Amino acid sequence: MTALAAVRGERAARVAWARLVEPGGREVAARIAAVGAEEALQSIGIDSVASTRMAERLPELDVERDFQVAERLGARIVIPGDDEWPLGFGDLAAPPVCLWVRGPADLGEAACRSVSIVGARAATGYGVHTAKDLAAGLAERDFAVVSGAAYGIDGAAHEGALAVDGVTIAFVAGGIERPYPSGHAGLLERIRETGLVVSEVPPGSAPTKWRFLSRNRLIATLTQGTVVVEAGLRSGSRNTARLAGEHLRVVCAVPGPVTSAVSAGCHELIRAGATLVTDAAEVAEEVGPIGELAPRKEGPSTPEDDLGPSHQAVLAALPTRKAVTAEDLARRCGLGAHEVRGALGALDVAGLALREGDGWRKPAVRR
Amino acid sequence: MTALAAVRGERAARVAWARLVEPGGREVAARIAAVGAEEALQSIGIDSVASTRMAERLPELDVERDFQVAERLGARIVIPGDDEWPLGFGDLAAPPVCLWVRGPADLGEAACRSVSIVGARAATGYGVHTAKDLAAGLAERDFAVVSGAAYGIDGAAHEGALAVDGVTIAFVAGGIERPYPSGHAGLLERIRETGLVVSEVPPGSAPTKWRFLSRNRLIATLTQGTVVVEAGLRSGSRNTARLAGEHLRVVCAVPGPVTSAVSAGCHELIRAGATLVTDAAEVAEEVGPIGELAPRKEGPSTPEDDLGPSHQAVLAALPTRKAVTAEDLARRCGLGAHEVRGALGALDVAGLALREGDGWRKPAVRR
Incomplete structure (x- = not known):
């Protein structure tokens, strides 16, 4: 003592x-x-x-014993002022007094480019798939993926990062030596081998409800943004998202079917101002440094895209085989012959229409 | 002539x-x-x-013949200045020169409280279900449901309104006497019997690509808002939504799985500022007069909801059968005995904790 x-x-x-x-x-x-x-x-x-x-x-x-236990567990005790102390916790009214940290990654460094992915324990196959996909995509973009090691979305996020050899960080609500939930003992072991397992409560502490709630503020503020993948209307993940927003972090949510109860919390978040995201590129665009723009989502582009509507109408009416006159085309597409002749000229220049005697048709092979 | x-x-x-x-x-x-x-x-x-x-x-x-044809079809020719002329078309740079209207409803009146529901022809079962549901819910709230009678989402929207005996309005791209698509001949007939079929092109006109594009501006501006239920990235519905937004109408979109190509257009709309909606109440809140608020989405509320986190922790640790002392509870939930005693007092008052000798437990039957 x-x-x-x-x-x-x-x-x-x-x-x-x-x-x-x-x-x-x-x-x-x-x-x-x-x-x-x-x-x-x-x-x-x-x-x-x-x-x-x-x-x-x-x-x-017994502080001496605590240092010995940490050493035996291969854990380091990190305090403010240490190189590894995460900058983000400076925003908390009540930052952790210290952290127990296990694993080869550097907490402070990993935190500088990191995203939290959280969500429902009772996730659907769709949610699990999406969480893994997002986490893998973010890890491939050198983001550390942070979550809470719970069943469902949390676990899928860690798995997704591990699958591409990315860095993933599990914040646990009890002591770092306690695998919780016990079904994730193997997952936590794999996280500890390549990433980090972190707790603000000493070894031996049980993961109580209060400690889960407290832990959420660390997930919310360690990273530059939080993505909620699936969440019911009364979900701890919405609490994490709220904390992230209060601390001016980016809050993203993944949509799902309106018929799915575990997407309802995500939809409410988006309606309240969270950014709808559908893939890792979009998340990276939100949380990454300025300039990390996601490619704009467009269908495949074709030469017709730049045509005005009357030109498109003429093009659509052009036969592929037997050529027709401009007057026939005008009747077919409900435009004046004058306008059709103008459109044909433009389509000719673009290589989209071919003159044949008095008539017009599409060039033989275009696509 | x-x-x-x-x-x-x-x-x-x-x-x-x-x-x-x-x-x-x-x-x-x-x-x-x-x-x-x-x-x-x-x-x-x-x-x-x-x-x-x-x-x-x-x-x-031959204008005389056109009047005769309209009469034979049971159609009226509506022009600006008529009672039935919709106010919304006043916002168009090129309003229709006139409208052919068939059906018992009053176009101008129905337009005053109306919503457009549009979307992909290649809709999924999820999209069709959601469109029907939204349309039925809006029709039950006395909104006229406006769409374009196409396969997929359009047809489902009309069907949903018809199913609850609501007013639905089909804007067709060809003449009003032409059932297009032909598979919707029966649907158009039913719409005409109770709602309205409307066209800005004369009877006998073919539904050309250009006329479809023109028709979209009518769907977008007749109503107070447009809901896109499912749309691919290169979809005519996104065009209708864009026109609605340009004319300061409400633009809503229904989310879906990020893995669904026909939800991708909706997600892009939401990312660009459209309102995510999940049910008819939320649409009504957006497009209806001020004060028509959707009920806030919350899970079922319980007496515990108003408790602070430490009180919740104590409540969670209270046994149902054998009473335990405040000191035992303090150990169980990781709080100080002083705090636990305070929480027990509050839970006692709320009827959530029962004193038994020196100990405490939950009251016998609560839910």
Whole structure:
């Protein structure tokens, strides 16, 4: 057991804070921001609510053991001021006091070009397919893909990034050593091998409802934007999207059938101002640096595209075999012969009409 | 044959214009607007392009016969100034010179509360279902449903309105007596019996490509808004939507799977500023008078909704059977005992927690 007075140094003090309080508390965050974690820790007892809460956990505090556990897990404890500390968390009223981080990627660096992909646990096959596709496309564009390792959309996002050897980051709500959900133990292991698994609560912590809610603010603010792939009307993903918007991050949502309950939350987000996205290029255009423009969606272009409507009408009426006169064409397409003659001249120049004696037809092979 | 000089009166002059020129010409529209249809007709020959075009059709002109044909078809010829003339066409640079109208509804009146529903001919089952649903919902809200009688979305929109005995209006690109497409002859017949079939080109006219394009401007401006249900990237419906937007009408689009080619046009419209809509209430909110608000989409609400996150965490941790102490709960949900005691007090008042001896549990039957 560590007596509070024995906790020395900013890093140790932050580990102690992580043990003593639940994540996301603004009161504690404000005090740490004002006087530093170490001094804030020594001043315990001044504030009654915080001190009561903390006093109950104090007997179990053992910062030395926490450092040993981190080392044994191959985890590093990252605090503000470290190179790896993500810039984005500077926007939070209550940033994490510290982070437990496992995996070979550099959190701060990966965060600089990253997108969160979140969504329903009860995803449809369509949602899972789309999440994987988006994540793979973004990873191929060198974005780190951030999510929460849950079943459904979260898992599909991580899988999509892994499938193209991209960097993916899982923010978990419990301790980083706890595979949650347990069915994603293998997935979390693979994420840890190439990307990062991150938590703001100490090893051994259970993933409580409150910690899930707190965790969402980290997913929302680490990245430049959040994409919701499928979400019901009362979904945690909409909460993450709301937090992203409040912190001026890009909020995107993927549409789906209006008959699908797990697309209803996405449609509400789009109606409220989120950007509708259909592929990774469109997401990259939203969250990437200026100039990363998605190709405009157009059907295949043909020489006819630049023609005016009367020219198009004449072209459509031109026979492929037996040539017809301009007067016949005028009758066929309901235009004046004068106008048809003008159109034929233009089509001739464009190589789209061929004169044959007194008549006109389409050139033999065009497409 | 009618000599031009023998055409007397504004209505007869407009019928003559409809025979002599293709719809949508701005030159003719401007002249008619300046001096009236009758005088404009007498001044033929002053302008060379218009006169050349018209001269070719002049030999076949027979306005008397046109009035007889209209009467035989049970059609009325409606011109600006008539009670039935739709106000919306006043926004067009080239309004129709006149309209052939068949059916019991009043065009001007129906237009005052109307929505256009358009989309792909090659619609999916999802699109057809959604178009019918939207049209039925709008017809039930006393909107006239306007479309173009094509296969796919157009036909489904008319069918949806008919299914609930609503008013539906078909704007056709050829003469009103021509069932086009022929597979919709029965549908057009049913529309004519209860709603309206309308054309700006005289009976006997073929539905040419140019006339389809011209017809779209009528669908776009008759109504207060246009809903695109499914549209490919190169779709005539996007053209109608563009025209609606240019004339300051509401433009809505229905989302669909990002994997569906016939939803791609809708998604592009939404990305360009069209309103995403998922049901008739949302469309009515956009196009109806102010105050016609769609119910906000929310999941079912529960007493827990108003609780703060720590209260929700305590509630989630409360057992249903065997009561547990506040200290046990604090451990279970990772909160301070002080905070848990406060939450239990609030939950008790709300009837969501029950004290039992030293412990707490959920009340027996709540839902």
